[in-house]
Amino acid sequence: MKIQHKETALKKDLSIEGLRGFAALLVVLNHLPFASMGIGFKWIGQFGLSKFALMCAGNSGSFGVELFFCITGYLFWKKVAISGRVTDWSRFYVNRVCRLVPAYFLFAAIVLISVGFITGWERKILTSELLHQIFALFTFGFDGQQTINGVDTTYFTATIWTLAYEWQFYILLPLLVAFRGNRFLLWSGIVALIAFVFAYNNAYYRLLFFFTGAAIAESSRARSKQSTLGTVVFLALAALYIALPHRQMVLWLWKLTDSAAIGNISGALLSWIVTSATFASVIYLNPKVLFSRVMVGLGTISYSLYLLHLLVLQGTIRFGNAVSPVGTWGPKRFALWAVLATAASIAIAVCSYYGVEKPFLARKRPEREGGALQEHPAHAGINRS
Helix, strand or coil, X not given: CCCCCCCCCCCCCHHHHHHHHHHHHHHHHHHHHHXXXXXXXXXXXXXXXXXHHHHHHHHHHHHHHHHHHHHHHHHHHHHHHHCCCCECHHHHHXXXXXXXXXXXXXXXXXXXXXXXXXXXXXXXXXXXXXXHHHXXXXXXXXXXXXXXXXXXXXXXXXXXXXXHXXXXXHHHHHHHHHHXXXXXXXXXXXXXXXXXXXXCCHHHXXXXXXXXXXXXXXXXXCCCCCEHHHHHHHHHHHHXXXXXXXXXXXXXXXXXXXXXXXXXXXXXXXXXXXXXXXXXXXXXXXXXXXXXXXXXXXXXXXXXXXXXXXXXXXXXXXXXXXXXXXXXXXXXXXXXXXXXXXXXXXXXXXXXXXXXXXXHXXXXXXXXXXXXXXXXXXXXXXXXX
């Protein structure tokens, strides 16, 4: 007979929730300056943004995504490895599907409707090709398809590639948990992966951010109180990453060593180190800034905000262009659009969370044996668990 143990309610980790909100804002910031390129307007310099500002905007997106990956590794490692409970893996994957699919299907449906309006609801390609492209949209970024019915959907779907990395980590998770009992095998496997990434194919270096989160979860126990020092360290590291000329450094090393591999590996290693240090500062120092209601609130809706903001940016830039051609915009008009578009993105994300995401959260079933489990308010990096 199984003894049913009552599990104490897991407290919402507000610093992680706030970090999600911070990361989601970084991704939105990344895409604001380049939204007009979705309607063919590429002279974004007239918006008053310097090359340094555009570089920082570009870096902010990469940084936000990497922080999301660290969050995924941290929360799921705590959930299935450190908790001491036995995970029902079939239920785990069913819950992941139930958690991710509703908001993603909403996103995909809006993409298809947008393509329909752009094409006047006319089929531009062979039916078989169109069906393949529609199917590819529903593969969570694994297919990499960027065209639907002759329409370049890059500026609608540029974020979904990250979901493929999330699923790769979910697939690896049972194996990693099984290896946890043998530290030699576990760390040998991680070291082998790191060696593979940096010596053979650095395209997979983003998986290392998940291991950063898992390693920090393994080494951290009690959390400290909210800290002003943590805020200073966190913001300093974030500013360092965003202001670093990553691309220029990679190109410089490439020319210096006459090796593209060395340049790319060095750039990946630098990103990994700074992002890992930033995430560690959140876990060990509890930056007070992440506990603000704004950040925590944004963290709650971050999955919908992450998925839907590009659609909102494209919708609002096209509307703005119809009212007043983007080519006539100056810095003030661009700034006004950026504020309104960001506000609209947040508002629609709120509606998506409460209307689509939250109802399905109540349907998730416990994933661990030994009694009822209150769902951890985790974020699968880009989505709440």
